[in-house]
Amino acid sequence: MEHQLLDVAIIGGGPAGLNAALVLGRARKNVTVIDEGRPRNAVTRETHGFLTRDGTSPSEFRRIAKEESSAYPSVSFVEDTAVSIAGTDGHFQITTAQGKAFASKKLLFAVGMKDRTLDIPGLAEVYGKSAFICPYCDGWELRDKPLVIISKGADVMHFAPLISGWTSRFTICTNGPDELTDEQREELRRHRVPVFEAPIRSIDSDDGIVRQVVLEDGTTIPCTGIFFKPELVTGSDLPRAVGCHVSEAGTVAVDDFGKTNVPGVYSAGDVASRLHQAITAASMGAFAAAAINNELNMDAWKRNE
Numbered sequence: 546m547e548h549q550l551l552d553v554a555i556i557g558g559g560p561a562g563l564n565a566a567l568v569l570g571r572a573r574k575n576v577t578v579i580d581e582g583r584p585r586n587a588v589t590r591e592t593h594g595f596l597t598r599d600g601t602s603p604s605e606f607r608r609i610a611k612e613e614s615s616a617y618p619s620v621s622f623v624e625d626t627a628v629s630i631a632g633t634d635g636h637f638q639i640t641t642a643q644g645k646a647f648a649s650k651k652l653l654f655a656v657g658m659k660d661r662t663l664d665i666p667g668l669a670e671v672y673g674k675s676a677f678i679c680p681y682c683d684g685w686e687l688r689d690k691p692l693v694i695i696s697k698g699a700d701v702m703h704f705a706p707l708i709s710g711w712t713s714r715f716t717i718c719t720n721g722p723d724e725l726t727d728e729q730r731e732e733l734r735r736h737r738v739p740v741f742e743a744p745i746r747s748i749d750s751d752d753g754i755v756r757q758v759v760l761e762d763g764t765t766i767p768c769t770g771i772f773f774k775p776e777l778v779t780g781s782d783l784p785r786a787v788g789c790h791v792s793e794a795g796t797v798a799v800d801d802f803g804k805t806n807v808p809g810v811y812s813a814g815d816v817a818s819r820l821h822q823a824i825t826a827a828s829m830g831a832f833a834a835a836a837i838n839n840e841l842n843m844d845a846w847k848r849n850e
């Protein structure tokens with residue numbers, strides 16, 4: 546059975562969706578956040594770099610955010626997966642995996658991105674504990690420590706100078722042919738950065754803390770942390786299914802206010818940006834909420850409601 550016609554259905558309850566819910570709740574809009582609860586940073590113990598919440602666990606962050614949004618009576622939450630969306634601007638119909646149905650005037654996709662980690666034995670055990678993807682998120686905790694960067698090709702030349710801001714003790718493992726140019730190899734040599742091309746056999750660890758990286762040729766590289774670049778995929782196929790332009794990298798195309806090419810459909814957070822930080826996602830959620838609210842108010846104003 547379909548519920549009341551909501552002003553906004555928010556798909557995804559991470560920092561982007563939750564901040565949007567807060568802003569829309571304060572703007573007196575009827576909002577439901579449908580969230581299946583699989584946030585991108587669930588593997589980590591702490592969220593860093595978010596003013597007033599530096600070091601808070603991802604689950605505690607979401608608990609506080611939900612508590613704050615819930616203070617506004619027009620905001621509600623549903624733990625479920627949105628599986629299909631029909632309709633157009635003014636009346637979208639959303640159905641969920643548990644068979645619930647919702648209808649809303651506007652839609653906000655805040656579905657995040659998902660990381661496909663590398664297929665290296667031992668990586669899953671350390672991911673989120675001592676192996677990370679973003680030095681802005683976790684570089685401080687690994688400062689001055691011996692690290693291994695798993696990366697190849699042009700990405701190495703981005704990673705190496707970046708990581709050098711946190712530690713000078715790092716080694717590059719390309720896990721196969723390095724795909725570097727002679728100039729790039731020379732640049733790394735000048736900076737005394739060791740580069741190993743042999744495939745990685747395993748990552749050895751104790752209680753999630755890396756001890757060493759072992760290569761197929763028998764080389765062992767002692768280290769206490771790892772940075773690597775995962776393959777990113779979009780958090781949900783629904784934006785594409787409703788006709789949103791989605792890049793090859795899985796990012797939904799939006800304007801500065803989160804508006805997609807589909808009337809009445811907005812997107813915010815990691816899935817609509819190349820800047821993947823909780824505070825950026827929250828900020829995008831707030832901007833999209835303001836734009837949606839403006840559109841709803843203007844629609845009503847024009848109808849002289």
Ligand SMILES: Cc1cc2nc3c(=O)[nH]c(=O)nc-3n(C[C@H](O)[C@H](O)[C@H](O)COP(=O)(O)OP(=O)(O)OC[C@H]3O[C@@H](n4cnc5c(N)ncnc54)[C@H](O)[C@@H]3O)c2cc1C
Nearest residue numbers: 557559560561581583585586593627657682814815822823
């Ligand atoms: C290992 C790791 C560590 C990180 N550390 C930090 C850090 O320290 N500081 C920092 O600022 N950032 C950090 N990040 C990045 C941060 O997690 C993201 O930038 C942030 O979570 C993006 O928020 P979001 O709201 O866009 O998406 P998410 O937080 O991923 O939330 C999206 C939500 O939408 C839900 N969803 C998706 N599809 C559907 C659907 N069809 N129906 C219902 N729900 C759906 C998902 O289950 C999820 O709950 C880290 C990321 C990783 C991977």
